[in-house]
Amino acid sequence: MPNPKRRHSKARRDKRRAHDALPPPALSDCPNCREAKQPHRVCPHCGHYKGRQTINA
Amino acid sequence: MMHNRAGRKLRRTTSHRMAMFSNQLDSLMTHERIQTTLTKAKELRPLAEKLITAAKNDGVSARRKVSQWIPDRTTVKKVFENIAPRFVDRPGGYTRILRLGARKGDAAEAAILEFVDYRFEPKEKGPRKESLSDRARRASGGRVETVRKDKPEPEEGGDEGAAERKAAPRQPKPGRGDKAAKGTKTAPKKGPSRTGPSKRGA
Ligand SMILES: [Zn+2]
Numbered sequence: 001m002p003n004p005k006r007r008h009s010k011a012r013r014d015k016r017r018a019h020d021a022l023p024p025p026a027l028s029d030c031p032n033c034r035e036a037k038q039p040h041r042v043c044p045h046c047g048h049y050k051g052r053q054t055i056n057a
Numbered sequence: 058m059m060h061n062r063a064g065r066k067l068r069r070t071t072s073h074r075m076a077m078f079s080n081q082l083d084s085l086m087t088h089e090r091i092q093t094t095l096t097k098a099k100e101l102r103p104l105a106e107k108l109i110t111a112a113k114n115d116g117v118s119a120r121r122k123v124s125q126w127i128p129d130r131t132t133v134k135k136v137f138e139n140i141a142p143r144f145v146d147r148p149g150g151y152t153r154i155l156r157l158g159a160r161k162g163d164a165a166e167a168a169i170l171e172f173v174d175y176r177f178e179p180k181e182k183g184p185r186k187e188s189l190s191d192r193a194r195r196a197s198g199g200r201v202e203t204v205r206k207d208k209p210e211p212e213e214g215g216d217e218g219a220a221e222r223k224a225a226p227r228q229p230k231p232g233r234g235d236k237a238a239k240g241t242k243t244a245p246k247k248g249p250s251r252t253g254p255s256k257r258g259a
Contacts, residue, residue, distance in 0.1 A: 041156040042169075047179075054155055055169070056180045 065100055078104055079126055085152075086132050086140060090171035098154045098168040105170070109151050112141035143174060 027036040032048040042049040047057035067074055081101050085091045086108075093101070108126060111119045115137050127133050144151045150173065157167040 038158055041158045044158060049155060052177070053179055054177055055157070 063100070063103075065096060067097065067100065079128055082108065082126050083129050083132050085170060086127060086136050087129075089175050090169060092157070092167060092169050094160075095154070095156060095166040095168040098170040101170060102152055102154065106149055106151055108136065109141055109144060110149065112136045113145060115141075140172070143172075147173075 025038055028039045029035070030037045030043040030046060030048065031051075032043060033046040035043065035045040037043045037045065042054050043057070045057055047053050047055040067077075069077065077097075078101060081091060081093065081097070082105055085101070085105055104126065108123050111122050120133065120137065123136055124130075124133050127136065152170055153173050155169040155171070157169060159165065160167040
């Protein structure tokens with residue numbers, strides 16, 4: 001099996017990973033409590049979704 | 058495109074998967090709302106809807122069909138006598154899925170699967186219920202200690218006892234031969250105890 005000829009430096013490894021970052025999640029304002037929440041999901045702060053309370057937050 | 062995504066295996070064998078759905082259907086019909094992962098909810102939803110549609114026409118055939126998925130007889134009864142009648146006028150779409158976001162632990166997208174007529178009642182914030190650890194803390198006067206039956210209670214002021222404790226600070230279950238030695242050196246279950254069990258309920 002072919003093997004690496006040279007060790008890669010930390011800089012080289014980190015440069016390779018420069019583009020690997022995950023984008024931050026999209027956030028919108030909760031219409032009920034104004035906290036930032038993910039769209040299309042129950043608000044984790046107040047438990048509201050589509051104008052009614054759905055869970056205990 | 059989101060085509061052809063149904064029929065996920067969920068990393069289970071067929072029987073494992075069907076057993077899980079069976080349990081989840083039972084829970085859904087009993088509690089009217091269940092929390093699971095988004096993927097499982099999406100797989101479960103058509104199964105649940107088909108059972109309810111089948112239950113709209115009561116009869117031996119329909120009862121057997123529903124019983125194939127729902128192991129519990131009282132739950133089957135509830136599906137026919139409570140759930141299906143509620144949806145007679147609704148042509149499908151008896152359930153909804155609420156997304157809850159990534160859960161702690163494995164970051165899986167959590168979801169709630171519930172009947173569309175589910176009425177959520179917010180929990181009132183009452184005084185906190187006393188947990189088991191609270192009780193232990195109260196009983197031991199502020200200190201939490203594991204209650205061990207096989208632990209001999211320390212003798213008062215006895216040098217022998219102290220020496221023995223030093224030699225073996227944390228003793229596992231007394232093995233064979235241990236018992237005789239212990240009986241002579243320390244007096245178990247006598248004197249005011251400093252540890253938990255006897256003070257319990259005081
Ligand atoms: Zn909110």
